[in-house]
Amino acid sequence: xxxxxxxxxxxxxxxxxxxxxxxxxxxxxxxxxxxxxxxxxxxxxxxxxxxxxxxxxxxxxxxxxxxxxxxxxxxxxxxxxxxxxxxxxxxxxxxxxxxxxxxxxxxxxxxxxxxxxxxxxxxxxxxxxxxxxxxxxxxxxxxxxxxxxxxxxxxxxxxxxxxxxxxxxxxxxxxxxxxxxxxxxxxxxxxxxxxxxxxxxxxxxxxxxxxxxxxxxxxxxxxxxxxxxxxxxxxxxxxxxxxxxxxxxxxxxxxxxxxxxxxxxxxxxxxxxxxxxxxxxxxxxxxxxxxxxxxxxxxxxxxxxxxxxxxxxxxxxxxxxxxxxxxxxxxxxxxxxxxxxxxxxxxxxxxxxxxxxxxxxxxxxxxxxxxxxxxxxxxxxxxxxxxxxxxxxxxxxxxxxxxxxxxxxxxxxxxxxxxxxxxxxxxxxxxxxxxxxxxxxxxxxxxxxxxxxxxxxxxxxxxxxxxxxxxxxxxxxxxxxx
Numbered sequence: 001x002x003x004x005x006x007x008x009x010x011x012x013x014x015x016x017x018x019x020x021x022x023x024x025x026x027x028x029x030x031x032x033x034x035x036x037x038x039x040x041x042x043x044x045x046x047x048x049x050x051x052x053x054x055x056x057x058x059x060x061x062x063x064x065x066x067x068x069x070x071x072x073x074x075x076x077x078x079x080x081x082x083x084x085x086x087x088x089x090x091x092x093x094x095x096x097x098x099x100x101x102x103x104x105x106x107x108x109x110x111x112x113x114x115x116x117x118x119x120x121x122x123x124x125x126x127x128x129x130x131x132x133x134x135x136x137x138x139x140x141x142x143x144x145x146x147x148x149x150x151x152x153x154x155x156x157x158x159x160x161x162x163x164x165x166x167x168x169x170x171x172x173x174x175x176x177x178x179x180x181x182x183x184x185x186x187x188x189x190x191x192x193x194x195x196x197x198x199x200x201x202x203x204x205x206x207x208x209x210x211x212x213x214x215x216x217x218x219x220x221x222x223x224x225x226x227x228x229x230x231x232x233x234x235x236x237x238x239x240x241x242x243x244x245x246x247x248x249x250x251x252x253x254x255x256x257x258x259x260x261x262x263x264x265x266x267x268x269x270x271x272x273x274x275x276x277x278x279x280x281x282x283x284x285x286x287x288x289x290x291x292x293x294x295x296x297x298x299x300x301x302x303x304x305x306x307x308x309x310x311x312x313x314x315x316x317x318x319x320x321x322x323x324x325x326x327x328x329x330x331x332x333x334x335x336x337x338x339x340x341x342x343x344x345x346x347x348x349x350x351x352x353x354x355x356x357x358x359x360x361x362x363x364x365x366x367x368x369x370x371x372x373x374x375x376x377x378x379x380x381x382x383x384x385x386x387x388x389x390x391x392x393x394x395x396x397x398x399x400x401x402x403x404x405x406x407x408x409x410x411x412x413x414x415x416x417x418x419x420x421x422x423x424x425x426x427x428x429x430x431x432x433x434x435x436x437x438x439x440x441x442x443x444x445x446x447x448x449x450x451x452x453x454x455x456x457x458x459x460x461x462x463x464x465x466x467x468x469x470x471x472x473x474x475x476x477x478x479x480x481x482x
Contacts, residue, residue, distance in 0.1 A: 093105070
């Protein structure tokens with residue numbers, strides 16, 4: 001044994017179990033002593049839930065499809081210490097968990113993501129529990145006659161199409177507050193998706209309808225109000241109950257059995273068509289010039305279930321009691337974290353924030369999270385591999401102008417879809433489906449077929465990171481996107 005190489009490895013803590021957190025932990029597994037904190041012990045490809053809940057449950061086949069989109073953290077992380085728990089505070093030296101444990105760190109990666117509505121989020125901690133939860137929800141949908149999908153983004157459009165195509169007896173209603181679906185995609189994709197949805201006889205698309213309230217009623221016809229002790233998020237205020245509880249969707253449970261919608265009809269002032277020359281010299285301007293003028297209101301009754309997909313809400317770290325939370329000072333008013341293009345918090349270069357919880361003005365999804373995870377890995381690798389003084393250059397950070405064109409794919413049933421990438425532009429039908437499968441395989445290939453790697457020289461890594469932390473040198477504090 002060489003005492004010179006017998007050093008304490010750099011302690012890196014990753015908080016958050018979404019795609020970005022799993023990707024960061026996987027990339028840093030051979031470099032640091034990584035601790036991965038998640039509320040569940042598995043990684044889940046969230047958007048793959050759509051065909052599972054839309055199609056009627058088949059014994060064996062559906063459960064196998066569920067387990068293909070869920071991978072134990074232990075499977076693709078060889079050396080990382082995986083902790084199942086909820087973060088309850090952060091200070092300069094350690095992360096506190098709800099159950100009383102604390103985890104010390106030298107580097108902290110915050111990838112808490114955003115809060116999603118049920119069934120795209122879960123409180124189940126194991127794969128078997130999650131599979132049973134999805135099965136119960138699928139069986140509940142078989143008893144429904146009329147459902148509403150609120151939100152015409154990628155998830156809402158894909159879910160509405162799958163529900164209408166797989167369940168012809170189900171009356172599906174899609175509500176969207178703008179005059180076109182999929183606002184992040186090019187016009188050809190938006191028009192194609194709208195035509196695809198309208199081709200279903202049992203699917204009604206309600207454009208320019210901004211849902212303002214969702215009220216639930218029990219079997220006796222009385223309105224069910226939200227519990228007074230809970231502080232709901234944006235959609236929690238509208239829905240008024242917690243859809244992650246099983247009794248909210250099991251017939252005869254404590255949750256509502258019927259839902260009513262209240263919405264405003266809005267009208268947008270369109271901008272005149274911009275010429276190609278104007279776009280080249282002045283840049284592309286928004287297609288609408290106001291936030292929508294309310295021209296009326298309306299309501300709809302008798303829904304058996306309402307999917308709230310109008311947008312995810314921020315999920316920052318919240319400390320209870322007297323526990324410290326140094327991340328609180330870096331939150332924006334909407335709950336996201338204000339970070340530089342180097343993914344660092346202001347005056348805290350050893351704390352990085354990546355994924356959907358950042359306030360970058362970009363389209364959020366798997367594509368943007370993947371770029372941020374790879375950017376973070378490249379920055380830390382440059383610190384370790386730099387033969388001279390260790391510091392980060394602005395060129396090592398995130399280039400926001402390169403992410404104006406989103407990397408986004410939307411599934412529209414079996415063998416159809418729309419999408420957009422920086423290298424291909426807008427795509428529909430066959431090309432979009434091919435790109436969708438290629439992109440999906442790229443995003444999850446490390447989790448399904450992990451690569452066995454050799455652990456790096458810990459003494460060298462420790463020396464370079466300690467030098468960098470001692471100097472805290474960085475040549476950029478670019479918060480201009482805030």
